[in-house]
Amino acid sequence: MAAGISLDEKTIPLQYLEKWTDWLGEGKVGPFNAALVCVAVYCVVQIVVMALLSHVVGTGVGVDDSEQLMYMRYLWAGYGGSQPPLYTWLARLVAAVVGTNILALKIVKYLLIGAALASVFIAVRRLGYSSRAGAAALFGLLLFPQMVWEMQHALTHSIAAFCFSVVLFLALVELVQRRSLATYVLFGVAMAAAILSKYNNAIFLGALILSTLSLRETRGVILNRRFSISLVVAVLLCLPTLYWNLTYTDQLLSHSSGFGMGRGESAIQTAFYGMRGLGKAILYFAVLPAGIFVAALLIAWKKPAPALQPAPWTEKLVWRTIAFALAMTIVLVLASGTTQFRDRWMLPILVLLPVALALRMDARGDKGRKVQDVVVFVGATLAILVLPVTWYTHLNGGDSRGSIVRVDYQSLYGQLTANGPVRTAISSWHWVGNLRLVDPDLVVLDDEMPNFGHLLIEPAVLVMANDKEPPEGILRALSEAGYVADGSPQQLVVPMLFDSEPPTRTLTVTRLKKAAAGAAPQ
Numbered sequence: 001m002a003a004g005i006s007l008d009e010k011t012i013p014l015q016y017l018e019k020w021t022d023w024l025g026e027g028k029v030g031p032f033n034a035a036l037v038c039v040a041v042y043c044v045v046q047i048v049v050m051a052l053l054s055h056v057v058g059t060g061v062g063v064d065d066s067e068q069l070m071y072m073r074y075l076w077a078g079y080g081g082s083q084p085p086l087y088t089w090l091a092r093l094v095a096a097v098v099g100t101n102i103l104a105l106k107i108v109k110y111l112l113i114g115a116a117l118a119s120v121f122i123a124v125r126r127l128g129y130s131s132r133a134g135a136a137a138l139f140g141l142l143l144f145p146q147m148v149w150e151m152q153h154a155l156t157h158s159i160a161a162f163c164f165s166v167v168l169f170l171a172l173v174e175l176v177q178r179r180s181l182a183t184y185v186l187f188g189v190a191m192a193a194a195i196l197s198k199y200n201n202a203i204f205l206g207a208l209i210l211s212t213l214s215l216r217e218t219r220g221v222i223l224n225r226r227f228s229i230s231l232v233v234a235v236l237l238c239l240p241t242l243y244w245n246l247t248y249t250d251q252l253l254s255h256s257s258g259f260g261m262g263r264g265e266s267a268i269q270t271a272f273y274g275m276r277g278l279g280k281a282i283l284y285f286a287v288l289p290a291g292i293f294v295a296a297l298l299i300a301w302k303k304p305a306p307a308l309q310p311a312p313w314t315e316k317l318v319w320r321t322i323a324f325a326l327a328m329t330i331v332l333v334l335a336s337g338t339t340q341f342r343d344r345w346m347l348p349i350l351v352l353l354p355v356a357l358a359l360r361m362d363a364r365g366d367k368g369r370k371v372q373d374v375v376v377f378v379g380a381t382l383a384i385l386v387l388p389v390t391w392y393t394h395l396n397g398g399d400s401r402g403s404i405v406r407v408d409y410q411s412l413y414g415q416l417t418a419n420g421p422v423r424t425a426i427s428s429w430h431w432v433g434n435l436r437l438v439d440p441d442l443v444v445l446d447d448e449m450p451n452f453g454h455l456l457i458e459p460a461v462l463v464m465a466n467d468k469e470p471p472e473g474i475l476r477a478l479s480e481a482g483y484v485a486d487g488s489p490q491q492l493v494v495p496m497l498f499d500s501e502p503p504t505r506t507l508t509v510t511r512l513k514k515a516a517a518g519a520a521p522q
C-alpha cells in the first residue's frame with residue numbers, strides 16, 4: 001500500500017498546512033483578522049477548560065495565583081512582596097463580578113495575554129506593515145518559553161508587565177499617528193499601567209522615550225508641549241502607589257536579596273558576575289525565538305529577495321528601543337552590583353524582538369514572506385501542542401512547591417473548622433490563599449502582608465506546611481500583633497489529590513488568642 005501512494009498524495013498534508021499558515025497570516029473571519037480570532041479562541045478555551053477542570057477535580061492553584069487570592073480581598077495602593085498593585089486590582093475587579101474562584105484568576109490572566117498579543121498585531125499594522133508581518137510578530141511572541149509555557153501555569157505580575165509594555169508601544173504608535181489631546185492622555189494612562197504592572201517596565205518606558213527622541217520623524221511627539229499632559233496623568237495615577245512604597249519601604253525592598261547585589265570580592269568581580277548572569281538570562285529568554293528566526297532564514301535561503309535598503313524609521317524605532325533597553329540594563333547592573341537574574345526579568349528588554357524581526361522581513365520579498373510563514377506556523381503549532389500539557393500542569397502542579405495545587409482544600413478547611421469557626425488562616429507562605437477558594441470570606445495572612453495585626457480577626461489559626469517550627473518572620477509578626485498560642489499544636493493529615501505520592505500531607509495547626517494585658521507574647 002505504501003508503494004502505491006503518489007507524490008501528490010504525500011504533498012496534500014503539506015498543502016493544507018501552507019493554506020492554514022496563509023490563512024493565519026492574511027485571512028479574515030468576517031471583519032476580523034484570522035490571527036486575532038485565533039488568539040481570542042485560544043484564550044477563551046484556556047479560561048473555560050482550566051476553570052472547568054479545577055471545578056471537577058477539586059484542585060487549587062499554584063504559588064502566584066494563591067498569592068493573588070490572599071491579596072485581592074483588599075483594594076490598596078500597594079501590596080507585600082515587592083510587587084506593584086495593578087494585577088491585583090484587576091483580579092479584585094473580576095472577582096467582584098464572577099466571585100472569588102479559579103474562573104476569576106484565569107479571566108484576568110488570559111485577558112491580559114490576549115490583549116498583549118492583539119496589541120502587537122495592531123501596532124504593526126498601524127505602522128503600515130502587512131498582516132503577515134503582524135501575525136509573525138504576534139506568533140513570534142509565543143516563541144518565548146516564558147509566554148507560551150511559563151505564563152500558562154504560573155506568573156501574575158510578569159503577565160501584566162508583558163501586556164502593558166506592548167500596550168504602551170501601541171499607545172506610542174497611536175501618538176505618532178495622531179498627536180491629539182486624547183492620545184496624549186491615553187499615553188499617560190499607558191505609561192502608568194506599565195509601571196504599575198511591574199516596576200522594571202520603567203526600563204522599557206525609558207528606552208521607548210529615548211528611541212523616539214533619537215529619530216527625526218518622531219522626536220516631535222516627545223518635544224510637543226502636550227507631552228507634559230502625559231507625564232502629569234502618569235504621575236497622578238502612580239502617586240498613591242508611590243506614597244504607599246515610601247510608607248512601606250520594608251515591603252518594597254523585601255525581596256531585594258534576590259538580586260544578589262555585591263556578591264563579588266571586588267567591584268571588577270561583581271561586574272563580571274553581573275554581566276555573566278545578564279548574558280545567561282538573555283540567552284535563556286531569547287534563544288528559542290532567535291533560533292526559530294535563524295532556522296526560517298535558512299529554509300528561505302534560496303527564495304528571491306530585493307537588495308537590502310536602509311531601514312525605515314518605523315523599524316529603527318523598534319530596534320533602538322531594544323538597544324536602549326539593553327544599554328540601560330547594563331548600566332543598572334554595573335551601578336547596583338546585581339549578580340542574579342531570572343530569565344523573565346528580560347521581558348522589558350527583549351519583548352519587541354519578534355516585532356523587529358518581523359518588520360525586517362516585510363521588506364525582503366519572497367524570502368521575507370517565507371520567514372514570516374515559518375514563524376507563524378511554528379508559533380501557532382507550539383501554542384496548540386502545549387495546550388494539553390498546560391491543562392495537566394494546572395491540575396497536577398508539580399513537585400516541591402508546585403504540589404500545593406493538589407492539596408484537598410475542602411478537607412483541610414473542614415478539619416480546621418471541626419472545633420469551631422475560623423475567620424483568619426495564617427501561614428509563613430501564601431499557599432494558604434487557596435483556602436479562599438473554599439471560603440471567600442476567610443482572611444488569609446502571611447508575614448509579608450502589610451498591617452498584619454490590624455487584619456487578623458479571631459478566631460485565628462496558624463497553619464504550617466513542611467515546617468517543624470514556624471519561621472522567624474511569622475513569629476515576629478504574631479508577636480508584634482500580640483497573639484500567642486491557644487493550646488498545643490495539632491497535626492492534621494490532609495489528603496492529596498491526583499493519586500499523589502505520598503497520598504497525604506501533614507500540617508501543623510495552632511489556634512491563636514490575644515495575649516493577656518501585660519503578658520509577654522510567646
